[in-house]
Amino acid sequence: MIILGSTGSIGKNTLLIAKDYEQKVEVLTTFQNVELLNKQIAEFSPKIVVVGKEEFVKKVNHERVYFGENGILRAIEEAKSEVVVNALVGFSGLKPTLKTLELGKKLALANKESLVNAGKFIDTSKIAPIDSEHFALWYLLNNRKISKMILTASGGAFRDWEISKIQNATSSEALNHPNWKMGKKITVDSASMVNKLFEVLEAHWLFGTKNIDAMIEKKSIFHGMIEFADGSTTAHISGTDMKLPIAYALFGKIEKEILKPVNLLKMGTFHFSEISKERYPLWNLKDELLKNPEKGAILNSANDFFVKMFLENRISFGEMSSGILDCFDNFENRKPKSIDEVFQLDSEIKSAIQQKFQ
Numbered sequence: 001m002i003i004l005g006s007t008g009s010i011g012k013n014t015l016l017i018a019k020d021y022e023q024k025v026e027v028l029t030t031f032q033n034v035e036l037l038n039k040q041i042a043e044f045s046p047k048i049v050v051v052g053k054e055e056f057v058k059k060v061n062h063e064r065v066y067f068g069e070n071g072i073l074r075a076i077e078e079a080k081s082e083v084v085v086n087a088l089v090g091f092s093g094l095k096p097t098l099k100t101l102e103l104g105k106k107l108a109l110a111n112k113e114s115l116v117n118a119g120k121f122i123d124t125s126k127i128a129p130i131d132s133e134h135f136a137l138w139y140l141l142n143n144r145k146i147s148k149m150i151l152t153a154s155g156g157a158f159r160d161w162e163i164s165k166i167q168n169a170t171s172s173e174a175l176n177h178p179n180w181k182m183g184k185k186i187t188v189d190s191a192s193m194v195n196k197l198f199e200v201l202e203a204h205w206l207f208g209t210k211n212i213d214a215m216i217e218k219k220s221i222f223h224g225m226i227e228f229a230d231g232s233t234t235a236h237i238s239g240t241d242m243k244l245p246i247a248y249a250l251f252g253k254i255e256k257e258i259l260k261p262v263n264l265l266k267m268g269t270f271h272f273s274e275i276s277k278e279r280y281p282l283w284n285l286k287d288e289l290l291k292n293p294e295k296g297a298i299l300n301s302a303n304d305f306f307v308k309m310f311l312e313n314r315i316s317f318g319e320m321s322s323g324i325l326d327c328f329d330n331f332e333n334r335k336p337k338s339i340d341e342v343f344q345l346d347s348e349i350k351s352a353i354q355q356k357f358q
Helices: 009-020 034-044 052-061 068-078 088-104 112-121 130-142 184-192 194-207 243-251 281-291 293-311 316-331 341-356
Strands: 003-006 027-029 047-050 063-065 082-087 104-108 127-129 148-152 212-217 222-229 232-239
Touching: 003 009, 009 082, 009 127, 009 243, 027 034, 034 047, 034 052, 034 130, 047 068, 047 088, 052 063, 052 184, 052 232, 063 068, 063 243, 068 088, 068 127, 082 088, 082 243, 088 104, 088 112, 088 293, 088 341, 104 243, 112 194, 112 293, 112 341, 127 130, 130 194, 130 222, 130 232, 148 194, 184 194, 184 293, 184 316, 194 212, 194 281, 194 293, 281 293, 281 316, 293 316, 293 341, 316 341
Parallel strands: 003 027, 003 082, 027 047, 047 063, 082 104, 104 127, 148 212
Antiparallel strands: 148 222, 222 232
16 A cells, blocks of 8 residues: 555554555655664565655655655555555645556545535545544445534534633644544644644535534544434444554455444543534634535645644634635635646735735
8 A cells, every 4th residue: 555644643554554454555745754764664664655845855765765755655656555644744645646547546535625615626536534423434334314514523622721811822722632543633623623623524525415504522432423314323433443444444444353343331421512613713614614614725725734834823713713704705716626726826825925925
């Protein structure tokens, strides 16, 4: 298999599954974690490795090292593997997704932004999502007529804060996730609820429905629920471990224990709550995004820019959220009609925001 983003949390868990199932790994990539990459090379003996910048190449213990976006695309083309795990972060994951599908390879997709930006132009039939929520929905479907899909959210770092204090929160505070240890961007997206907006859009493109909602479940044990047309509701419950959706995305069918079953008696009570638009102002965009899912490209580009500024401590958490909302309003009439327009819109949005901060 090909693992894009092998040094991140999804990539590391994928390697554990590959080892457990004795799967060969042909390609490994990282942006800059060369130290961990070298350890992975020693253990898995890939044929090709890719790093983010040319300056990292000489630090890699391998004879065949490519770099940058073109290096990733070249590796996907040259590798014989028919399965690509795309665990890249942000907009950079889109071109590898398109290349994988163009070549007819199976895509195990953990890069949310691919569908958020370009779901309209992507054939999802060759995609297996690596996401606990979408895996849960897929697991529950069983070809029955549905009424509504429900995603669950942890609530992120500020779920229990006084709302008045969230506005001035810092990046170090936003990165203090109560349930998960993830990359910086996705942890900030969890705190702002952008991550759940992305997942709503992913669910739309994957399952072809707009009847999608979300609620907060703080223990992250309930991953998704479906309300069926007959009035019944079914929930998917499992431990907080990504190896389960990864294994299914890779192999389609699993008949041995990946996780220990959840002991509900030990877990005690569960509490579900509404996602407050006062606490999470970006949640105001949900209905508009479901009406016009192509506008996910606007949300993603604005979010990319403002999250980067927030992580660099150039703006507060509140300024990040308000900046994203303003950008969404400024570009509200733009709906890309092709893949090329997705890339053009991303460039325009980031250029427009950049000018404001010069």
